[in-house]
Amino acid sequence: MAAALELFSKHDAEDVSIDDVATAAGASRALVYHYFGGKQELYVAALRSAAEELQDRLRPVNGGTAIEGLAAGLTRYFDFVEDHAAGFAALLRGGPANRAGEVGEIVEGVRRRLFKMIMNQMQVSEPTPVLRTTLRSWIASVETAGLDWLESRDIERPTLERLLVDQMVALLGVASRHDGLAGGSLPELGRGPGELG
Amino acid sequence: MAAALELFSKHDAEDVSIDDVATAAGASRALVYHYFGGKQELYVAALRSAAEELQDRLRPVNGGTAIEGLAAGLTRYFDFVEDHAAGFAALLRGGPANRAGEVGEIVEGVRRRLFKMIMNQMQVSEPTPVLRTTLRSWIASVETAGLDWLESRDIERPTLERLLVDQMVALLGVASRHDGLAGGSLPELGRGPGELG
Numbered sequence: 101m102a103a104a105l106e107l108f109s110k111h112d113a114e115d116v117s118i119d120d121v122a123t124a125a126g127a128s129r130a131l132v133y134h135y136f137g138g139k140q141e142l143y144v145a146a147l148r149s150a151a152e153e154l155q156d157r158l159r160p161v162n163g164g165t166a167i168e169g170l171a172a173g174l175t176r177y178f179d180f181v182e183d184h185a186a187g188f189a190a191l192l193r194g195g196p197a198n199r200a201g202e203v204g205e206i207v208e209g210v211r212r213r214l215f216k217m218i219m220n221q222m223q224v225s226e227p228t229p230v231l232r233t234t235l236r237s238w239i240a241s242v243e244t245a246g247l248d249w250l251e252s253r254d255i256e257r258p259t260l261e262r263l264l265v266d267q268m269v270a271l272l273g274v275a276s277r278h279d280g281l282a283g284g285s286l287p288e289l290g291r292g293p294g295e296l297g
Numbered sequence: 298m299a300a301a302l303e304l305f306s307k308h309d310a311e312d313v314s315i316d317d318v319a320t321a322a323g324a325s326r327a328l329v330y331h332y333f334g335g336k337q338e339l340y341v342a343a344l345r346s347a348a349e350e351l352q353d354r355l356r357p358v359n360g361g362t363a364i365e366g367l368a369a370g371l372t373r374y375f376d377f378v379e380d381h382a383a384g385f386a387a388l389l390r391g392g393p394a395n396r397a398g399e400v401g402e403i404v405e406g407v408r409r410r411l412f413k414m415i416m417n418q419m420q421v422s423e424p425t426p427v428l429r430t431t432l433r434s435w436i437a438s439v440e441t442a443g444l445d446w447l448e449s450r451d452i453e454r455p456t457l458e459r460l461l462v463d464q465m466v467a468l469l470g471v472a473s474r475h476d477g478l479a480g481g482s483l484p485e486l487g488r489g490p491g492e493l494g
Contacts, residue, residue, distance in 0.1 A: 240438055266475070267431075270467035
């Protein structure tokens with residue numbers, strides 16, 4: 101599976117054959133077919149495995165303020181980006197002819213999970229439209245920053261993580277000016293979940 | 298071409314046949330094959346045509362401050378999103394970080410164009426790493442906000458455009474605190490291109 105993910109991340113899915121995967125994994129072509137059924141199935145299985153590992157890492161940790169929780173979540177996110185550069189890139193690049201299908205669903209699943217985690221940290225159950233689009237945009241920013249970092253590696257990881265946390269605080273400030281309801285979220289970022297009235 | 302784009306935007310590319318496209322376009326299957334060669338080619342041609350129209354709309358307009366230029370560019374961007382909801386979704390479906398193969402190249406081309414346009418507006422030729430990742434992240438935010446808006450339509454377009462401009466100003470403020478060089482860009486947003494020393 102790791103071998104498949106590495107191959108799919110480095111090459112267009114069209115250019116990777118089951119034989120390539122079997123060779124890289126030290127398995128027979130028949131075995132790969134037996135377990136996965138075909139290349140598209142193998143590709144989707146590899147992406148799903150990467151997505152599950154990422155989601156495991158993003159399980160919320162109790163205690164601390166929302167902003168500390170966000171910073172800790174980002175660190176775990178970038179741990180994944182660094183440990184599984186190939187998997188992360190494969191997950192976000194998606195498949196050539198399958199953008200809205202299974203691959204798109206996997207990527208959207210990770211985004212929904214992140215969105216929910218942040219909402220929980222902020223103790224918000226129903227986001228306003230402005231807050232919703234702000235959080236979705238920030239998640240897109242984090243993905244883009246992750247890919248940019250893998251390409252360039254010219255920013256220290258802690259610096260990049262602080263930048264993204266500061267961006268979130270600034271974006272929530274903008275949201276609060278546009279939207280009275282979203283404004284309630286900003287001050288609470290500095291409080292622990294138990295401190296809310 | 299419009300018919301193809303509409304179909305590809307509403308369905309998985311796998312579920313759209315050349316016959317569907319021919320029927321929707323009122324043309325014969327043979328004619329569609331003659332012009333495009335095959336479904337993947339047709340798909341890529343449809344996306345490329347959408348991307349070219351978007352880039353045409355984003356040609357810079359002279360005069361005004363950088364922030365006015367940015368706001369005007371966003372309005373033209375969302376004009377495209379609104380006029381060609383199907384094309385926009387087809388272009389970006391799979392997510393803001395999608396980049397493999399021909400489709401990825403088309404999407405990346407639009408992003409590079411946007412990036413260059415913003416850099417020109419800001420009179421910056423070589424971005425620092427912090428500014429580069431900030432601008433790329435903001436572009437991802439704009440794409441995500443566009444898709445979110447098409448899905449929900451619960452924010453007025455002018456409100457959303459102002460939100461995104463305000464986000465850019467806030468993000469440049471964050472970048473300036475992280476990065477002395479990027480800080481120079483923020484005050485210049487309010488000036489016209491000719492007013493820089």
